[in-house]
Amino acid sequence: xxxxxxxxxxRRLRFDANEMTQKDLAEKVGVTRQTIVxxxxxxxxxxxxxxxxxxxxxxxxxxEVFTWVPD
Numbered sequence: 001x002x003x004x005x006x007x008x009x010x011r012r013l014r015f016d017a018n019e020m021t022q023k024d025l026a027e028k029v030g031v032t033r034q035t036i037v038x039x040x041x042x043x044x045x046x047x048x049x050x051x052x053x054x055x056x057x058x059x060x061x062x063x064e065v066f067t068w069v070p071d
Contacts, residue, residue: 004070
């Protein structure tokens with residue numbers, strides 16, 4: 001099975017959204033701030049549902065927020 005990594009642009013999107021904090025984003029999608037920290041650092045891959053919720057907060061397509069990078 002091919003391995004890879006999911007990268008994201010959440011940090012940039014938060015900055016572009018009036019410097020939204022990780023806590024603000026976490027509250028909007030119903031997770032902890034630590035979860036957002038882990039996702040931003042690519043230490044944790046969000047569920048598909050959470051990925052869509054995060055994209056919706058920024059009014060972006062999921063592919064504008066998350067990118068699959070194969071090895």
